[in-house]
Amino acid sequence: MQFRHPELLYALILLVIPFIVHLFKLRKFQKEAFTNVKLLKKVVQENRKSNQLKKWLILIARTLALAFLILAFAQPFIPSGKTAKQSTSTLLYLDNSFSMQLRGEHGPMLQHNIQQLLENSQQNDQFGLFTNNKDFGIISPSEDQSELQDIDYSSNSMNFNLINLKARQFFNEHPAEVQRLVLISDFQQNLGDLNKLENIAYHFVKNEAQNISNISVDSAYAIDKNLNQLSLRANFSTTEKLDRDIPISLKNGEQILAKKSINFKENKQQEVEFRLQAEEIENGIISIEDNGLVYDNELFFTYAETPKINVLSVSGSDADFLNRIFTKDQFSYINFDENEVDFSAFSSADLIILNEVEHINTALQNQVLEKAKEGTPVCIIPASNLQLQNYNSFLSNLGLPIIKNKQNKELLITEISFEHPLFEDTFEKEISNFQYPEVQSFYNFNKDASAALAYQNNNAFLMNSGNSYLFSAPISQENSNFQNSPLIVPVFYNLGISALKTPSLYFEVGQENIFDVNIAGNGDQVVEIQQNSADSFIPLQQNTSDKITVTTTELPENAGNYMITYQEKRILPISYNYPRNESDLNYLDINEFENIEKQTDLNTFFESTKAAQQIDVLWKWFIIFALIFLTIEMLLLKFFK
Known part of the structure; x- marks a missing residue:
């Protein structure tokens, strides 16, 4: 007692x-005779x-x-119990990722958890709560419960490390003798490994789905396009093999463009190709019929004519190889002799190439440097007989290494940096043996730079600093056979297509996405991204003389088809989809975790903690x-x- x-x-x-x-x-009383x-x-x-x-x-x-x-x-x-007289602090993590859409014993798992939270927030002491996308702080019985009722599914997900970080911050702000961290989740394997914090009691409330069968529309991409037809390929996957036909439809808004079916009898992954008319698809949707997760039953995409990329070159030698690479179907290519440059053409250039110019005069330097400041990529191929002081001043202003001397020595170009941004998604696999191109002479520089291609001695052949690229040797036929090498096409083609970041078929929600809108910015006017007249936002953007570079990160929050508008004009359709990492329904076995209290549901947890705190x-x-x-x-x- x-x-x-x-x-x-x-x-x-x-x-x-x-x-x-x-x-x-x-x-004692006095005695009296009687x-x-x-x-x-x-x-x-x-x-x-x-x-x-x-x-x-x-x-x-x-x-x-x-x-x-x-x-x-x-x-x-x-x-x-032992904790009856001790102060307590309780923090709940409620997993509201898309995998919680599956039905448990009492219906959709997330909704059942929310209902139990509402019931227990009225009957128990206050507790902390956070989800994958929101921190609610302390939930007390006197508070309005509408916030709990409004909890919805989120494309975000957390692992154990992030959950522990949230817990550490909470318990530092709300110290107590007994600290409880309650994880309410289906415990997918993407949670990772649990590194328990000291002095914290972990409670796992695992939600069990009654049926984990799920079919997902994973991705889509264009594989071929000609004047009249577009080939679109879509990838599908399932958690288990199914011997039945699954209907697929491809629509542009309400208009049905194609219908097909797939069967997962032999393989859990399937690929379907659609052949469509090569015309703009503003509200593309690829959808399937599935009773599993809802969020991955649709994939949104848009297809629009890609604007031609403006490539401008100033040449002191033959530029025919550039004309063959920058074809008219994708590029608008123009070349000037170094003595006959039309500087008015620079304003619309998306990529500038200085091809073996011997002397870069002041006017040319100013035009190139001004475009470089705006983010326009610049590629410099040095001339065999260049003016060293003139070049070094220009290279220094671009942030590139300066030339020390020229060396007349034969070298092979043997190294490819496959992880360099210039070669992203170019090679299916790394190659070590190929027909090495060579140079007869090259320049040495005062410092190293990021190398996309290198010689056999590991010195850079093609280097870059930001958007400025520099060859260390002339590539004319007199000095090198690089123009005849298979490497020349991916180098200059990738330089060209990276110059204007056109929107993909779709982007992922929650990721950093960067693309260019091919319009000239005007003063304070900005582009907006809107889904309808009532739902729009202004993304991060940078205006240049001929385009606007747009960056989206946290917005939009929801998947769907959107429209880029400028001065109330519809400019370009764009699409966003949720990442598909929640579709892989593989779960952790929480029985393998030691010193963890396991609960069947939230009510059981609150009843057990209430009993432990109870006193007679x-x-x-x-x-x-x-x-x-x-x-x-x-x-x-x-x-x-």
């Missing part, structure tokens, strides 16, 4: 008062014994009544006993003769 106010037990000293009173009443009557003496002796018994009984009753009254004010109790209060019983002994005292005084 324990006491809520043990300091009041000092009042038990007052129990000496009844004893003092009792002893005072037992003091007639020696035998009968009277006997009556007096019996009466004296009776009075003594009565006084002792009254003393006991009075003492016990006072003792029980003092103990009642000290509020005695018996704790039900005894003060009422002590009041009752005090009243009983006071009553006994009164009865003794009145009726005991």
Whole structure:
């Protein structure tokens, strides 16, 4: 037994008062001579014994009544568990990722968890709560419960490390003797490994889906396009093999463009090709019929005519190889002789190439540097007989290494940096043996730079600093056979298509996505991205003389087809989809985790913690006993003769 106010037990000293009173009443009386009557003496002796018994009984009753009254004010109790008297702090993580759309025993798992949260937030002490996309802070019974009711599915997901980071921050702000972290999830394998924090009790509430069969539209991409036809390929996957035909439809808004079916009898992954008319698809949707997860049943995409990329070159030698690479179907290519440059063409250039120009005059330098500041890529191929001081001043302004000297020595170009951004998605696999191109002479530089291609001695052949690229040797036929190498096409073609970042078929929600809108910015006017007239946002953007570079990160939050507008004009359709990592329904076995409390549902957790905190209060019983002994005292005084 324990006491809520043990300091009041000092009042038990007052129990000496009844004893003092009792002893005072037992003091000896003076003897007086009296007639020696035998009968009277006997009556007096019996009466004296009776009075003594009565006084002792009254003393006991009075003492016990006072003792029980003092103990009642000290509020005695018996704790039900070890943590009953300790301060507690509870934090709940509610997994609201898309995998929680599956149905459990009581319906959709997330909705069932929300209902239990609403019930227990009214009946239990306050607790902290966070989800994959929102931190609710402390939830108390007096708060409006509408925030809990509005919890929706999120494309975000957390792993154990992020959950622990949130928990550490919360318990630092709300310290307590007992700290509980409750994870409410289906515990997919993408949670990773659990590294438990010290002094925190972990509770796992695992949601079990009744049926984990799911079919997903994973991705789509264009594989071929000509004047009249577009070939679109879509990838599908399932969690288990299915011997039945699954209907697929491809629509542009409400217009059905194609219908097909797939069967997963032999393979859990399938690929379907659609052949469409090569015309703009503003609201493309590829959809399937599936009773599993809902979010991955549709894939949104847009297809629009890609604007031609403006490539401008200034040449001091033959530029025919550039003309063959930058074909008219994708590029608008123009070349100027170094002595006959039309500087007005620079304003619309998306890529500038200086092809073996011997002397870069001031006017040309100013035009190139101005475009470079706007983010326009610049590629420099040095001339065999260049003016060193003139070149070095220009290279320094671009942030590139400067030339030290020229070396007349044959070198092979043997190294490809496959991870370089210039070669992203270019090679299906790394290759080590190929027909190495060579150079007869090359330049040495004062420092290293990021190399996309390198010689056999590991010095850079093609280097870059930001959007500025530099060859370390002339590539004319007189000095190198690089123009005849298979490498020349991916180098310059990739430079060309990276110059204007046109929107893909779709982007992923929650990722950093960068693309260019091929319009000239005008003052304070900005582009907007909108799904309808009531739902729009202004993305991060950078204006240049001929295009606007748009970056989206946290917005939009929802998958769908959107439209880029400028000055209230519809400019370009664009699409976003949720990442598909929640579609892979593989789960952790939480029985493998040690020192973890496992609960079947939230109600069970709250009931167990409430029972551990519960105490058996005894003060009422002590009041009752005090009243009983006071009553006994009164009865003794009145009726005991």
